[in-house]
Amino acid sequence: MQFDRFMPAVALASLLCPASALAHPLPKSASPAPNAVLRSSPTEIRIGFSEGFVPAFSGMEVDNAQGQAMPAGSASADPGDAKEMVLPLTGKLGPGTYAVKWHAVGDDTHQVSGHYSFQVAP
Numbered sequence: 001m002q003f004d005r006f007m008p009a010v011a012l013a014s015l016l017c018p019a020s021a022l023a024h025p026l027p028k029s030a031s032p033a034p035n036a037v038l039r040s041s042p043t044e045i046r047i048g049f050s051e052g053f054v055p056a057f058s059g060m061e062v063d064n065a066q067g068q069a070m071p072a073g074s075a076s077a078d079p080g081d082a083k084e085m086v087l088p089l090t091g092k093l094g095p096g097t098y099a100v101k102w103h104a105v106g107d108d109t110h111q112v113s114g115h116y117s118f119q120v121a122p
Helices: 003-016
Strands: 027-031 044-049 059-064 076-078 081-088 096-105 111-120
Touching: 044 059, 044 096, 059 081
Parallel strands: none
Antiparallel strands: 027 044, 044 081, 059 096, 076 081, 096 111
């Protein structure tokens, strides 16, 4: 086949495409951390992403073991770090296991989502 003649063009195109255009906001850190066992209720949930996200189309929630959403404010970007999503908890979490469900839309308009759990010890 004659694909060899296209290889220089493909190589040039890959150099001209910025890597950030191919990336998505992926979680880099979380507080509380996945599988953490806390001595007391957190006051907020934080997830740090690899890149900025669009707050209007991103969010998170915390559910208890029965799947009920826990009282929380609205998720937003941290004013000091546009790569951090913050969810203020408006109520105290009792002992038990909790699931953090999140979704983020990157500047590239791609949506990613995920979840993890943590515990509050009795």
